Amino acid sequence: MLREQIYAQATAALQERRRHAQQEQERRSDQIEREIPETLELNRHLRATCTAILQAAQSGNPQERLRQIEQRSLEADAMLRQLLTAHGYPADYLDLHYACPDCSDTGFVSGVPCACLKKEIGRISAEQLNVQSGLKLSSFERFSLSYYRDLPAEQQQAMAKVLQACKRYAADFAPGKAGNLLMFGGTGLGKTHLSLSIAKEILDKGYSVVYDATGSLLHILEREKFGRAEQDDTMQLLLECDLLILDDFGTEQDSSLNRSMIYTLLNSRINSGRAMIVNTNLDHAEIRTRYGDRILSRLLFTSEILHFYGKDIRMQKYMEQRG
Ligand SMILES: [Zn+2]
Known part of the structure; x- marks a missing residue:
């Protein structure tokens, strides 16, 4: 197999890991919303933060409004974590858990190939050699x-x-x-x-x-x-x-x-x-x-x-x- 193909296969494997991490997070989130209904409102609030930030940017006094939004979302986040631990879950249960925290399974850190990408390339190259x-x-x-x-x-x-x-x-x-x-x-x-x-x-x-x-x-x-x-x-x-x-x-x-x-x-x-x-x-x-x-x-x-x-x-x- 050519080097370019090995590289393409390695980056595809990382993409798959990233997708898997996102799916798992959605699954945990659905489960928690069913088990702890109070989290529904907090999650909705956190999801609305992005829209609020965009709106604030267009408003008259963006700095002040952004500060308020940040404060409120930090509070919501802290409450969510408290609820999770009170129900016996780790505080970071609803965070995204990437296989490689260094590059969030993108394969690159500041444009430089991450160790996990190099490792995957090595693994596929070895696999190719073993086929022979x-x-x-x-x-x-x-x-x-x-x-x-x-x-x-x-x-x-x-x-x-x-x-x-x-x-x-x-x-x-x-x-x-x-x-x-x-x-x-x-x-x-x-x-x-x-x-x-x-x-x-x-x-x-x-x-x-x-x-x-x-x-x-x-x-x-x-x-x-x-x-x-x-x-x-x-x-x-x-x-x-x-x-x-x-x-x-x-x-x-x-x-x-x-x-x-x-x-x-x-x-x-x-x-x-x-x-x-x-x-x-x-x-x-x-x-x-x-x-x-x-x-x-x-x-x-x-x-x-x-x-x-x-x-x-x-x-x-x-x-x-x-x-
Ligand atoms: Zn990595």
Whole structure:
């Protein structure tokens, strides 16, 4: 999708939020007028203020009249708030509640794009990139510990703890505060499933998440680097999204270009405190050999480390289906 289309989609989403805030306010207002009929007169008075101001502007002594109107509307407003709290509602119950108080969901503050507009653009861009990914979102409910039941007890317990850690990570996620997860273990042990379950929960909270196999992401970056792609801002997106999931880290082609892109990506995200989930079939020594001590130690220091145990679940499912 072109940048202009992403921008148009983001501003449309904000417009929708604004409309929703207005509809909700009307709904609350109708409800309160039914429940507390005294508010009807006060609301009518407040609504009439605009007309009164326009009329005053054309009158002989506008300043004095405007002062009186302001005084009366302040009194009406204060009475309305008192009525609301007396009936157990918050004093601001009838105010407009925008999702972003900074820009009242317009996307701009004094002509400058608001953080919420930039966030929405990031979210849509990430969504677009994920469409190309072969990975599909998953859920914790569909993750079964029964595939690990043949393991020794301590490994079963370890897998139960891994599941808990992933659920906790998703539940507590906040940009700039969440650390990294580093998942070690062989193919088919559930690393991707749990990563994509975390992704789903965090996307549902409205954050931007990019998830793909490390190799595919590097391939996109390479195409952009040599000007063979329609877009050229994937690196920026990978550096700035709220959560980056690098699946199958270490299966990408081992080249100096890939190493340098990986280095930039991991190093910049760690420096800016942006969260990552890195899944790998490699062990510590293999990562060290390929990417060096510096990256390995930075990853280890900034990550919660989860070791996966078991037998290839895809293989187990396949055998079950064959009966
Ligand atoms: Zn805003």
